[in-house]
Amino acid sequence: MRYLFISFLLFTISNSLQAQQLSTLSPDKNIKLEISLDNGLAYFQVFYQKEEFLKKSPLGLSSSAGDFTKELKLIGSKTAKIQESYKLNRSKVSQVNYKANEINYIFKNSTNDTINIIFRVTNTDIAFSYLIPKTTKNNGKCIIEKEITGFKLPLQSTTFITPQAPPLSGWEKTKPSYEEEYTREASIATKSQYGLGFTFPALFHVEDKGWILISETGINGNYPGTRLSDASSDGIYTINFPQEAENNHQGATTASGILPMQTSWKTITLGKTLKPIVESTASTDVVKPLIKTSKIFNAGRASWSWIVWQDESCNYKDQKTFIDLAADMKCEFILIDALWDVNIGKEKMAELVDYAKSKNVGVLLWYNSNGNWNTAPQTPKNKMNTQEVRREEMKWLQEIGVKGLKIDFFGGDKQETMKLYHDILTDAAEFGLNINFHGATLPRGWERMYPNYMTSEAVLASENLVFQQAFSDRYPSTATIYPFTRNTVASMDFGPVFLNKRFNREPNKGTIRRTTDAFEMATAIVFFSAVQHWGLTPENLTEKPAYLFDYLKNVPTVWDETVFIDGYPGKYCVIARRKNTKWYVAAINGENKAKTITVNLPMLKGKNVSIISDGEGQESKFSTKKLEKGSYNLELSANGGTVLFTE
Incomplete structure (x- = not known):
């Protein structure tokens, strides 16, 4: 400087x-x-x-x-x-x-x-x-x-802000964890839901x-x-x-x-x-890199069984299936979630990691952050909160070839806890492991400070599509708030891109998806996360058009440039992102009514673009077009979306 x-x-x-x-x-x-x-x-x-x-x-x-x-x-x-x-x-x-x-x-x-x-x-x-x-x-x-x-x-x-949750509240006393609903243009006189104020970031519409x-x-x-x-x-x-x-x-x-x-x-x-x-x-x-290392930590896309198939899928057979899905989709990773230590075990996990390597897929493993500041039963526990045990575990992970960790259930913002985040990132960098935090605080400059920091949840994320029909009903609107709030300050692991009609392994069970397929494709761009954990399942590849997967096989997760095009929190959002010379423009409609939005896209002027847009019902359609003028009319269905990308 x-x-x-x-x-x-x-x-x-x-x-x-x-x-x-x-x-x-x-x-x-x-x-x-x-x-x-x-x-x-x-x-x-x-x-x-x-x-x-x-x-x-x-x-x-x-x-x-x-x-x-x-x-x-x-x-x-x-x-x-x-x-x-x-x-x-x-x-x-x-x-x-x-x-x-x-x-x-x-x-x-x-x-x-x-x-x-x-x-x-x-x-x-x-x-x-x-x-x-x-x-x-x-x-x-x-x-x-x-x-x-x-x-x-x-x-x-x-205001568009989220309330602070009470300590030792929520599921198994795991809160606060930055997983509350945003206000929607509430008066600043409106008190927080729990009387404890609001978390960062906080967006205000100033008169x-x-x-x-x-x-x-x-x-x-x-x-x-x-x-x-x-x-x-x-x-x-x-x-x-x-x-x-x-x-x-x-x-x-x-x-x-x-x-x-x-x-x-x-x-x-x-x-x-x-x-x-x-x-x-x-x-x-205003921050500086804290760690010097010659190790390379790659971003990318991940298959993830848990989000739709849930806890029962954490077994050797299903994880092998999702490794194959990751390979078919050209994903860099598979995320194997909680309880793998019990249902698969360390010896069989080493076999799975070797199988994933043969498919050119890296393995990410879930860990509980602790065992003593909440009552969450998911394991592995007590492996990340003390240095000696943590480093021993990370040494084993490095030896078998694991690429990164998802660490969950932190439950607070005290300085001691913030130091734990720092210590985990520092040790993990030494052992070549990238890091994703869940049930966690807002990341504060970590994308620059730590070479292995990838993403954090710190938002009411996609698991709530599975758990609550009400959240699924509100999701189109909620999704148009996140790009202006949580996701603008740091990488956000929401876990987007779903094509199942219902959020369940069984087609006739579970909560109902309200968004269109084109909306879901757009969230791969509208939501930024250095590692994107997708909600795809194996049957999607035979049920949906091939052009959706051709697009997903190539869409980046990190970007060279981001440009705001248009939008209003809770209503709609249009964002353009560039990787190398290729541009992606995505739009999502947060309202349950069709709308037409005319946008200026100077970065696409004179270029041939591929377009994934809303078709009949939830289905999508594909077209190509040369944008002579650099402007475009986005025809968005209710809860719909559009993606335009250059060749």
């Missing part, structure tokens, strides 16, 4: 001077950040194209190194221009050219303790973090008890001005995962730390570290449209 320091300003503020205000602009001058002191209280305010998107919002924290929530004085600031180019190989883009104006504000409190508040402003994002420096007065361990950081939204704003997405990044065991409170009567959401009962009361709710100590980064992405939200790289811009 290259820093060019422009200025260093010192201020001597007398006790009689009660207010101070400074501002900085984005490189294109569309975003204005204002910092102010009012009677010793620090605030920030955000404007976009001269319109107020965030009102005067509080800053500060309390810690063992000082109380920085009041009686503050601004004693100086440093400004810098930051310009950096970096690459990603498991993300929605592969090349990022990051440009930001940075300003580091230096405050002292009434007892002469120091805190820095660092802001970075790009043309679409603001990121900020607190840094408590090491001084002769404070030079040891520091505990941060709370943040008073807040975000004050205009009162007419509406008629535009959109803001607020999230968090840059946690590697150095900080707890935080969340937003319910909004106050004047529209302020404040930062909350984890609850004491998370992870079955294990670990502190506070943050601790050795000075100098830096907090997580809070990120704000804003714009008149949803384009900056969908295309933002704020979650990776």
